[in-house]
Amino acid sequence: MSAKTRIERTYMSKKEEREKQRQEFIEEKGIIYLENVSKTYSAGVAAVSNMNLSIKPGEFVFIVGENGAGKSTLFKLLMRELKATEGGVYVMGQDAGKLRHRQIPKYRRQIGVVFQDFRLLTDRNVYENVAFAQRILEVPTEEIRRNVPTILATVGLAGKYKAKIRELSGGEQQRVALARALINQPAILLADEPTGNLDPQNAWGIMELLEEINAQGTTVVMITHNREIVNSMHKRVIALKKGVIVSDQEEGEYVEED
Amino acid sequence: MLRKINSLFYVFRQGIANIMHNKLFSLASVATITACLFLFGAFYAIITNFQHMVMNAEKSVxxxxxxxxxxxxxxxxxxxxxxxxxxxxxxxxxxxxxxxxxxxxxxxxxxxxxxxxxxxxxxxxxxxxxxxxxxxxxxxxxxxxxxxxxxxxxxxxxxxxxxxxxxxxxxxxxxxxxxDESTANTLTGTNLIIAYVSAGIIIVLFAVSIFLISNTVAVGIAVRSQEISIMKYIGATDFLVRSPFVVEGMIIGFIGAGIPLIILFYMYQYAIEYVTLRFPTLSSRLGILTAQEIFHFLTPVCLAIGVGIGFLGSVLSIRKRLRV
Incomplete structure (x- = not known):
C-alpha cells in the first residue's frame, strides 16, 4: 500500500469517526443543543442567561416571548452571528462557539432561514431569487435549472417563476422565501416571525406549508408572537422571558408568565 | 472546477451589475480616475521628454x-x-x-x-x-x-x-x-525639483482617486446590503460576498485608465506633429520622444495603476464596511 493510500485511508477513517460521533451527539443531545448559554452585550445587558435547551431532529418548535425576551439573541446565536459569552451552542453536533471564521459559511448552510420581511431581491424574479441560494453555493447551472421548478412546485408557485417579486402577494412572497430557504435542503428551518406581515389566510397557508416541510423530516424552529397560531398547532412551545426559558411544553400553548 | 468557473462568472456578473446599479457613482469614479491618470500621463509625457532633453544636455557636460x-x-x-x-x-x-x-x-x-x-x-x-x-x-x-x-x-x-x-x-x-560647476548644479537641481513636484501632485491625485472609489464601493455595499445579508445567512463564503465589490473597483479602475490613455495617445501624436511642422529646428534640437516610446511604458503602468487604485479603494471600503 502506498503512503498516499495509507494517508487517505487514515484521513477517511478519521472523517468517518468524526461523522459517527456527530450523529451520536445529535441522537443523544439533539440537533440543536444549548448548554448553560449566556449572552451579555458589551453594555452589560444579559440578553440570554444560563439557557439549556435541546431540540431533537424532526421536531417542530415554537419559540415565544415578548419583546426583549431574548428571541432575537437566540436566533443570532444559532446562526453564529453572535458568540455566547458562556456555555455551548451546538447545531448538528457542531460547537458554534469553536468555529473558525472560514467555517461559518458551511455551518450556516445546515440552517434555512425565513424572516418576517421576506428579504427577497426585488429587482429579480421568483426563479432568480430561489436560484440565487444555489448560485452562491456554486451549484452548477444545470442542477439549478432542475431544482428550482421542483421546489417552487413544493411551495405552490410553479406557475409564477417568471413573476417579479413586487407582483406577488405577501403570502406568495413568503413562499418564495421558503423555497429559497429550502432549496439547499437544510436539516433545520429557522423561521423568524414568518407570518408577522401576513393576513390570517396567508398566515395559515404558510403554517400548512411549514407543517408539510416538517413532515418531510426538516426540523422547524419558529419564533413568533402569534398566539392563535401557536395555540392551534399543538406543537412544542418554548417561552422566553428576560433571557430565560420560563416554560417548555410538548403540545403546549402560548402562556404568558408573570 | 466547473463550480469555480461558475463562481468566477457570478463574481464578474455581479461586479458589472454593481457598476450598472450605481451608474452615477461609477461614472463619477471613472471620471476621477480618468482625470487623475490623464494628468499622470500628461505629466509623465512632459517629464519624460524634459528628462530626455536634460539627459541630452547632461551628456554635453x-x-x-x-x-x-x-x-x-x-x-x-x-x-x-x-x-x-x-x-x-x-x-x-x-x-x-x-x-x-x-x-x-x-x-x-x-x-x-x-x-x-x-x-x-x-x-x-x-x-x-x-x-x-x-x-x-x-x-x-x-x-x-x-x-x-x-x-x-x-x-x-x-x-x-x-x-x-x-x-x-x-x-x-x-x-x-x-x-563648469553651475551647469551641473542647475541640471541636478532642476531634475530634483521636477521629480519632487510631480511625485507630490501624483500622490495627491491617487489619494483622491482611492477615496472616491472607496466611496463608490461603499454606496454599492449600502445598495446591496439586503443581498449581502441574505448571502451571509445562506452560507456564502467571504470570497463570494466580497469579490464582486473588488471586481467592481478593478473594472472602474481599468476603464478609468483606458480612457485617458486613448485621449493622451491621440493628443500626444497631434502635439508632436504640430511642433515638428511649426518648429522643425526646435523639435530636432529638443529631441522629442515618439508616441511609441512614451506609451510603450505608460500604457501598462497606467492600466496597472488604474486597476491597483480600484483594488485598493474597494478593499479599503470592504474592510471598513463589510463584515462577513
Whole structure:
C-alpha cells in the first residue's frame, strides 16, 4: 500500500469517526443543543442567561416571548452571528462557539432561514431569487435549472417563476422565501416571525406549508408572537422571558408568565 | 472546477451589475480616475521628454583633465634649465603609457559615460583657429600648447561631478581639471525639483482617486446590503460576498485608465506633429520622444495603476464596511 493510500485511508477513517460521533451527539443531545448559554452585550445587558435547551431532529418548535425576551439573541446565536459569552451552542453536533471564521459559511448552510420581511431581491424574479441560494453555493447551472421548478412546485408557485417579486402577494412572497430557504435542503428551518406581515389566510397557508416541510423530516424552529397560531398547532412551545426559558411544553400553548 | 468557473462568472456578473446599479457613482469614479491618470500621463509625457532633453544636455557636460608635463613646468618656472629631468615636488609627469592607463581608469568609473583623448597637437589645431582665426599658426614655430595632452570626460550622472573632480585631483599626475560647476548644479537641481513636484501632485491625485472609489464601493455595499445579508445567512463564503465589490473597483479602475490613455495617445501624436511642422529646428534640437516610446511604458503602468487604485479603494471600503 502506498503512503498516499495509507494517508487517505487514515484521513477517511478519521472523517468517518468524526461523522459517527456527530450523529451520536445529535441522537443523544439533539440537533440543536444549548448548554448553560449566556449572552451579555458589551453594555452589560444579559440578553440570554444560563439557557439549556435541546431540540431533537424532526421536531417542530415554537419559540415565544415578548419583546426583549431574548428571541432575537437566540436566533443570532444559532446562526453564529453572535458568540455566547458562556456555555455551548451546538447545531448538528457542531460547537458554534469553536468555529473558525472560514467555517461559518458551511455551518450556516445546515440552517434555512425565513424572516418576517421576506428579504427577497426585488429587482429579480421568483426563479432568480430561489436560484440565487444555489448560485452562491456554486451549484452548477444545470442542477439549478432542475431544482428550482421542483421546489417552487413544493411551495405552490410553479406557475409564477417568471413573476417579479413586487407582483406577488405577501403570502406568495413568503413562499418564495421558503423555497429559497429550502432549496439547499437544510436539516433545520429557522423561521423568524414568518407570518408577522401576513393576513390570517396567508398566515395559515404558510403554517400548512411549514407543517408539510416538517413532515418531510426538516426540523422547524419558529419564533413568533402569534398566539392563535401557536395555540392551534399543538406543537412544542418554548417561552422566553428576560433571557430565560420560563416554560417548555410538548403540545403546549402560548402562556404568558408573570 | 466547473463550480469555480461558475463562481468566477457570478463574481464578474455581479461586479458589472454593481457598476450598472450605481451608474452615477461609477461614472463619477471613472471620471476621477480618468482625470487623475490623464494628468499622470500628461505629466509623465512632459517629464519624460524634459528628462530626455536634460539627459541630452547632461551628456554635453564634461570635465577636462590636464596632466603635468615638462613644458608647462618650464613656462611656470623659468629657472628650470633641464626640463627633461624636472619632476614636480608633489606631482609627477606621466609617461604616454601612464596617460593611457589613467584614461582607462577614468573611463572605468561609474559616473563616467565617455572619455576622449585630445593630444597637444589636436588641441592647438582646434583652439588655434578659434582664438586667432585662419592664420593662427603665423608667429608660432612650435605648438604653444605642447604638453597639453588632456582627457575630455563626459558624465553619466551630472550630480557626481564634484566626486569625480575630487578624485581626479587626488591623482599625482593631474595638473588641472576644468569643469563648469553651475551647469551641473542647475541640471541636478532642476531634475530634483521636477521629480519632487510631480511625485507630490501624483500622490495627491491617487489619494483622491482611492477615496472616491472607496466611496463608490461603499454606496454599492449600502445598495446591496439586503443581498449581502441574505448571502451571509445562506452560507456564502467571504470570497463570494466580497469579490464582486473588488471586481467592481478593478473594472472602474481599468476603464478609468483606458480612457485617458486613448485621449493622451491621440493628443500626444497631434502635439508632436504640430511642433515638428511649426518648429522643425526646435523639435530636432529638443529631441522629442515618439508616441511609441512614451506609451510603450505608460500604457501598462497606467492600466496597472488604474486597476491597483480600484483594488485598493474597494478593499479599503470592504474592510471598513463589510463584515462577513
Amino acid at each position: 564634461s570635465v577636462t583633465v590636464f596632466f603635468h608635463s615638462e613644458y608647462d613646468l618650464c613656462y611656470l618656472n623659468a629657472n628650470v634649465e633641464h626640463r627633461e629631468d624636472y619632476v614636480h615636488p608633489e606631482g609627477q609627469i606621466p609617461s604616454e603609457v601612464r596617460i593611457e592607463e589613467l584614461g582607462r581608469e577614468i573611463a572605468a568609473r561609474e559616473e563616467v559615460s565617455e572619455v576622449k583623448f585630445t593630444s597637444d597637437e589636436e588641441a592647438w589645431a582646434k583652439f588655434g583657429p578659434e582664438y586667432f582665426g585662419e592664420d593662427y599658426a603665423i608667429g608660432y614655430e612650435d605648438n604653444p600648447l605642447r604638453g597639453e595632452n588632456s582627457y575630455e570626460v563626459f558624465l553619466a550622472d551630472v550630480s557626481q561631478q564634484d566626486a569625480l573632480v575630487n578624485w581626479l585631483y587626488s591623482i599625482p599626475e593631474v595638473r588641472k581639471v576644468n569643469f
